[in-house]
Amino acid sequence: MSDILNAAVEALNARLDGGFDGSIKFEINGEGTILVDQSGATISDGDADCTITADVDTFQGLMSGDLNPTMAFMTGKLKLDGDMGTAMRLGTVLG
Numbered sequence: 001m002s003d004i005l006n007a008a009v010e011a012l013n014a015r016l017d018g019g020f021d022g023s024i025k026f027e028i029n030g031e032g033t034i035l036v037d038q039s040g041a042t043i044s045d046g047d048a049d050c051t052i053t054a055d056v057d058t059f060q061g062l063m064s065g066d067l068n069p070t071m072a073f074m075t076g077k078l079k080l081d082g083d084m085g086t087a088m089r090l091g092t093v094l095g
Contacts, residue, residue, distance in 0.1 A: 002031045005043050008063055012041035022086040023048040029055045050082035
């Protein structure tokens with residue numbers, strides 16, 4: 001498994017404090033996928049309400065808080081497929 005994915009899963013689970021009402025899949029180019037759902041974050045590839053695709057640098061910027069998710073989406077650094085409301089709820093939960 002990727003060190004980047006392992007660190008992201010650990011950080012996401014710490015921030016979520018349990019699960020998430022909905023499901024989001026992060027596709028990180030060249031690394032793999034993370035699924036966030038009612039069980040928390042796991043390294044897996046399953047169906048989700050929303051899929052967010054980004055490169056490694058963009059994803060790490062989001063996780064560290066250095067990159068604003070809205071600006072990343074508006075500038076094309078993030079691609080979103082599915083329910084945007086679900087993505088916005090996760091953004092609120094993660095702060």
